[in-house]
Amino acid sequence: MQRIGVFVCHCGSNIAATVDVKKVVEMARMEPGVVFADDYQYMCSEAGQAKIGAAIKEHNLTGIVVCSCSPRMHETTFRSCAKRYGLNPYMVEIANIREHCSWIHKDMQEATEKAVILARAAIAKVNLNAPLQAGESRVTKRALVIGGGIAGIQTALDIADAGYEVDIVEKTPSIGGRMSQLDKTFPTLDCSACILTPKMVDAAGHEKIKIYTYSEVEKVSGFVGDFTVDIRKKARSVDATKCTGCGVCQEKCPSKKTPSEFNRGLGNRSAIYTPFAQAIPNVPVIDREACIKFKTGKCGVCEKVCQAGAIDYAQQDEIITEKYGAIVVATGFDTIKLDKYDEYAYNQSKDVITSLELERVMNAAGPTKGHLERLSDGKAPKEIVFIQCVGSRCADARGKGYCSKICCMYTAKHAMLIRDKYPDVNVTVFYIDVRTPGKNFDEFYRRAVEEYGVNYIKGQVGKVAPQPDGSLLVQAADLLDNRQIKMKADMVVLATAIEPDPSVRGIATMLTASIDTNNFLTEAHPKLRPVESPTAGVFLSGVCQGPKDIPETVAQAGAAAVKVIGLLAKDKLTTNPCTAKPDELLCNGCGNCAKVCPYGAITYEVRQINDHGIREERRLATVNNALCQGCGACTVTCPSGAMDLQGFSNRQLIAEVDAICR
Amino acid sequence: MSEKKNQAKMVQEISGANPYKCMKCGKCSATCPSYDEMDIKPHQFVSYVQRGDIEALAQSKSLWKCLSCFACVERCPRDVEPGRIIDAARQIVVRQRGGNYLKAEEIPPLVDEDLPQQLLVSAYRRYKR
Ligand SMILES: Cc1cc2nc3c(=O)[nH]c(=O)nc-3n(C[C@H](O)[C@H](O)[C@H](O)COP(=O)(O)OP(=O)(O)OC[C@H]3O[C@@H](n4cnc5c(N)ncnc54)[C@H](O)[C@@H]3O)c2cc1C
Ligand code: SF4
Ligand code: SF4
Ligand code: SF4
Ligand code: SF4
Numbered sequence: 001m002q003r004i005g006v007f008v009c010h011c012g013s014n015i016a017a018t019v020d021v022k023k024v025v026e027m028a029r030m031e032p033g034v035v036f037a038d039d040y041q042y043m044c045s046e047a048g049q050a051k052i053g054a055a056i057k058e059h060n061l062t063g064i065v066v067c068s069c070s071p072r073m074h075e076t077t078f079r080s081c082a083k084r085y086g087l088n089p090y091m092v093e094i095a096n097i098r099e100h101c102s103w104i105h106k107d108m109q110e111a112t113e114k115a116v117i118l119a120r121a122a123i124a125k126v127n128l129n130a131p132l133q134a135g136e137s138r139v140t141k142r143a144l145v146i147g148g149g150i151a152g153i154q155t156a157l158d159i160a161d162a163g164y165e166v167d168i169v170e171k172t173p174s175i176g177g178r179m180s181q182l183d184k185t186f187p188t189l190d191c192s193a194c195i196l197t198p199k200m201v202d203a204a205g206h207e208k209i210k211i212y213t214y215s216e217v218e219k220v221s222g223f224v225g226d227f228t229v230d231i232r233k234k235a236r237s238v239d240a241t242k243c244t245g246c247g248v249c250q251e252k253c254p255s256k257k258t259p260s261e262f263n264r265g266l267g268n269r270s271a272i273y274t275p276f277a278q279a280i281p282n283v284p285v286i287d288r289e290a291c292i293k294f295k296t297g298k299c300g301v302c303e304k305v306c307q308a309g310a311i312d313y314a315q316q317d318e319i320i321t322e323k324y325g326a327i328v329v330a331t332g333f334d335t336i337k338l339d340k341y342d343e344y345a346y347n348q349s350k351d352v353i354t355s356l357e358l359e360r361v362m363n364a365a366g367p368t369k370g371h372l373e374r375l376s377d378g379k380a381p382k383e384i385v386f387i388q389c390v391g392s393r394c395a396d397a398r399g400k401g402y403c404s405k406i407c408c409m410y411t412a413k414h415a416m417l418i419r420d421k422y423p424d425v426n427v428t429v430f431y432i433d434v435r436t437p438g439k440n441f442d443e444f445y446r447r448a449v450e451e452y453g454v455n456y457i458k459g460q461v462g463k464v465a466p467q468p469d470g471s472l473l474v475q476a477a478d479l480l481d482n483r484q485i486k487m488k489a490d491m492v493v494l495a496t497a498i499e500p501d502p503s504v505r506g507i508a509t510m511l512t513a514s515i516d517t518n519n520f521l522t523e524a525h526p527k528l529r530p531v532e533s534p535t536a537g538v539f540l541s542g543v544c545q546g547p548k549d550i551p552e553t554v555a556q557a558g559a560a561a562v563k564v565i566g567l568l569a570k571d572k573l574t575t576n577p578c579t580a581k582p583d584e585l586l587c588n589g590c591g592n593c594a595k596v597c598p599y600g601a602i603t604y605e606v607r608q609i610n611d612h613g614i615r616e617e618r619r620l621a622t623v624n625n626a627l628c629q630g631c632g633a634c635t636v637t638c639p640s641g642a643m644d645l646q647g648f649s650n651r652q653l654i655a656e657v658d659a660i661c662r
Numbered sequence: 663m664s665e666k667k668n669q670a671k672m673v674q675e676i677s678g679a680n681p682y683k684c685m686k687c688g689k690c691s692a693t694c695p696s697y698d699e700m701d702i703k704p705h706q707f708v709s710y711v712q713r714g715d716i717e718a719l720a721q722s723k724s725l726w727k728c729l730s731c732f733a734c735v736e737r738c739p740r741d742v743e744p745g746r747i748i749d750a751a752r753q754i755v756v757r758q759r760g761g762n763y764l765k766a767e768e769i770p771p772l773v774d775e776d777l778p779q780q781l782l783v784s785a786y787r788r789y790k791r
Contacts, residue, residue, distance in 0.1 A: 343693075343737055389687070389739075393685060393687075393739065393740075394739040394740070395683055395739065395740040395741045396738070396739055396740070396741045398739075399739060432685060432686070432687040432688075458688070459687070459688035459691070459692060460687040460688050460689035460692055460739075461689070461692055462689055462690075462691075462692030462693030462694075462733075462737060463692075463693060463737075475692055475693070476688075476692045477688035477689070477690075477691035477692035477697075477703075477705070478688075479686065479688040479691070479705065482703065484691060484692065484694070484697040484698065485692075
C-alpha cells in the first residue's frame with residue numbers, strides 16, 4: 001500500500017479564486033492511500049517545496065500528488081523536488097486544476113467539484129505507480145545544419161567556434177541563400193555581398209566546418225544525441241579537387257539559354273555554371289538537363305577547354321552516411337507564386353516584377369548591371385509604383401494569413417535607393433499599414449517620406465492594366481483622402497509574400513519535427529523555447545521558423561547554436577523511462593506494433609521463454625528504450641494487450657477513469 | 663435586440679459576409695468601377711454594418727450605383743465581400759417596398775442597343791433570389 005501526500009496549490013488567486021482549495025484537501029484526505037494533505041499559496045516556491053520535503057520525511061511518503069498547474073509547467077520542478085528528498089521522481093503525479101479547471105470555469109462549486117475529481121484520478125494513478133529509473137544514451141559530438149543561408153552559416157560558425165564539428169548541407173551549388181541575391185540591406189544600407197561574403201569565406205575555411213553543397217538530406221534515423229543521416233551529394237560533373245575556378249568552361253559552354261535561378265529567371269546562364277561570382281565553393285556544376293553532351297552525346301567543349309582536367313561527365317551521385325548529435329533546420333524561404341493574382345498583371349507584363357527581382361535589377365552583377373530599367377524595352381522608368389502586402393495578410397484561399405514582416409522595410413529601402421540614384425523618378429508606395437517596429441526601423445521609413453520624398457498612400461491597389469503604349473494603368477484607393485486613383489506607371493513592384501522553402505515538408509517528416517499550417521517549423525514553446533523543435537535534438541534557425549529579417553535571423557541562429565553547444569557539451573543524456581514494454585507471455589509476435597511506431601523503436605527477436613513451465617522459442621516484440629518516445633501508439637494497437645507504457649500502464653489509466661466516474 | 667442591431671444582423675445573414683474580417687485595405691474601393699458615383703464607398707459599407715447604420719446605407723446613392731459586378735468580392739483579400747453587403751442592404755429596401763421584381767419574360771422588350779451588358783448581367787444577379 002502506498003503512503004500518499006496531496007499538495008493543493010492556490011497559485012495566488014489563479015486557482016484559489018475559483019476552486020475551494022480547503023475543500024479539495026478535505027476530500028483528498030478521504031481517498032485510499034492518502035496519509036497527508038495540505039494546501040499552500042505557491043507550491044512551486046522554495047517554501048512550498050520545503051513543505052513537500054518535510055511531509056515526505058515526516059510521513060514516510062511513497063508517492064505524492066500536486067494539484068496545481070499543467071505538468072508542462074512544473075512537472076520537472078516537483079519531480080526534482082521529490083528526488084531531493086529521497087523519493088523516486090516518477091512517484092509524482094500532477095493534477096492540473098489550473099489550465100484544466102480554474103481558468104476555464106466560473107462557478108466555484110462546479111470548479112471545486114472538478115478539482116476534487118482530478119485530484120482523485122491522480123491519487124488513483126499514484127496508487128499504482130512504480131519507481132522508474134531514467135537510462136542513459138551517448139552523444140555524438142557533431143552537428144548537422146540543413147540549409148546554407150545566413151541562418152545556417154551563422155549557426156555553423158558559432159558551433160564550430162565552440163570547438164565542435166559541424167556539417168552544412170546546402171541543396172544549391174553554393175552557400176549564401178537569399179542574402180546573396182540582395183543588393184543593399186536595411187536598415188544601414190550596406191551592400192549585402194560585402195557583409196555576407198566574409199562569413200561564407202570564414203565558414204569554408206573553418207577547420208571544424210565541412211560544407212556539402214549541391215547536396216540533400218535523404219534519410220534520418222536515430223534520436224537526440226545519436227542521429228544517423230544519409231546525405232546525397234549530387235554529381236557535379238566537375239572534380240572539386242582539381243578545379244581551379246578559372247571560369248573558362250562557363251565562358252565557352254555553347255548552351256547558354258537556361259534561365260538563371262540566381263537572377264530569378266531575369267537572365268540566362270550556361271549549362272556549366274556557378275550561380276554567382278562569389279560562390280562558395282567556386283566550383284561549377286553541370287546542369288545535366290541543359291548540357292548538350294548529356295542530351296546528345298556531342299559537344300564536350302568544357303572538357304576540352306579545362307586546363308585542370310576537372311570535368312568528369314561520369315561522376316555519380318554519392319551517398320554519405322554520417323552520425324550527428326544535433327540537427328539544425330535552416331531551410332529558409334522563397335517568395336510565393338503569383339499565378340492567382342491576375343489583377344496585378346505579373347504574368348502579362350515584364351514591367352511588373354517582385355521585390356526580389358528588383359534586388360537583382362538593382363545589383364551591379366544582375367541582369368541589367370545594376371541599371372534601373374524596364375525589362376520590356378530597357379527604357380528608364382519615370383514613375384514606379386510599389387504594392388505592399390501582395391499575398392500576405394489574406395484570409396482567402398489565394399494568399400497567406402500572416403504578415404511577411406520584412407516587406408515594409410525592404411520597400412522603404414528600395415524606394416530610398418531609387419530616389420537617391422535617380423532623383424527624377426517618382427516613387428509611390430501603396431500600403432495597408434506600414435509596419436516598421438525594430439531598432440531604427442521607423443526612423444528609416446520616415447526618412448523615405450521626409451528626406452527622399454517617397455509618396456506613401458494608404459490604400460491597396462485594385463488592378464494593374466497593361467496599356468497599348470507600354471505603360472501600366474494602376475487603379476488604387478486613397479483611403480485617407482477618400483478618392484480613387486488612376487495613375488500611369490512605367491514599372492510596378494510587388495512586395496510578394498514569403499513562404500517556407502517547399503522542401504521543408506519532407507525535411508520535417510524525416511525529422512518527425514512538426515510544422516504549422518503555413519509550413520513554418522513549430523517551436524517547442526512559442527515564448528520560452530523559440531529555437532527548439534518539440535522533437536528532441538532538432539533546432540530551428542532563420543526564416544524556416546517564421547518571417548524575419550537578417551538581424552533577427554542572425555540572433556536566432558546564434559541562439560540555436562547555443563542550444564546545440566549545450567547538448568554537445570554533455571557526454572551522456574538521460575532518457576525518458578516512460579517507454580513501452582511488452583509482456584512476453586502475452587505477445588504473439590503479430591508485428592502490428594512495429595508498423596505503427598513512428599520512431600522505429602520496435603523490432604522482433606526470437607527468444608526462449610518460460611510460459612508457465614513450458615519452455616519454447618517465440619517471436620517477440622522488443623522495444624529500443626533509447627528510440628521509444630513513449631507516444632503509446634503501440635499500446636493501443638496491440639490486439640493481445642501485451643504492450644504497456646511504463647508510467648502510463650493500461651491499469652493506471654483505467655484506475656484514473658474509474659476514479660473520475662466514481 | 664434594437665432595430666439597428668437587428669437590421670445589421672439581417673444584412674449579415676442575407677449576405678453571409680462577416681464585416682469584422684475587414685482590415686481596411688481599400689482594395690474593394692480601388693477595384694470598384696462605380697466608385698466616383700458613390701457617396702458611401704465600398705470599404706465604408708463594411709463600417710456601416712459594423713456600426714449598425716443600415717439606415718444610412720439604405721438612403722445612400724451607392725445602393726443604386728453598385729453594379730453588382732462583384733469585382734470587390736473577387737479581390738477582397740479578407741473574404742469580407744462588400745458587394746454582397748450592399749446587395750443585402752438593397753434586398754432589405756426592396757423587401758420593404760414590397761417586391762417589384764421583373765419577370766424574366768418582361769425583360770427582352772426593355773432591352774435596347776445602348777444598354778450595357780454588365781447592367782443586364784448584374785440585374786439578373788440582383789433579382790434572381
Ligand atoms: C526582396 C527581399 C529583400 C530583403 N531585404 C532585406 C534587407 O535589406 N535587410 C534584411 O535584414 N533582410 C532582408 N530580407 C530578408 C532576408 O533575405 C532574410 O532574413 C534572410 O535571407 C533569411 O535567411 P535564412 O538563412 O533563414 O534563409 P535563406 O536565405 O532562404 O537560406 C536558406 C538556405 O537553405 C537552402 N535550403 C532550402 N531547403 C533546403 C534543403 N531541403 N536542403 C538543403 N538546403 C536547403 C536554400 O537553398 C538556402 O541557401 C529581404 C528579403 C527579400 C525577399
Ligand atoms: S575550366 Fe576547369 S578549372 Fe576552370 S572552372 Fe571550369 S572546371 Fe574549373
Ligand atoms: S511587412 Fe508590411 S508589406 Fe509586408 S505583409 Fe506585413 S504589412 Fe504587408
Ligand atoms: S502488437 Fe502486441 S502482440 Fe503484436 S507484436 Fe506488438 S506487442 Fe506483440
Ligand atoms: S477589400 Fe475587403 S478587407 Fe479590404 S477594405 Fe474592402 S472589404 Fe475590407
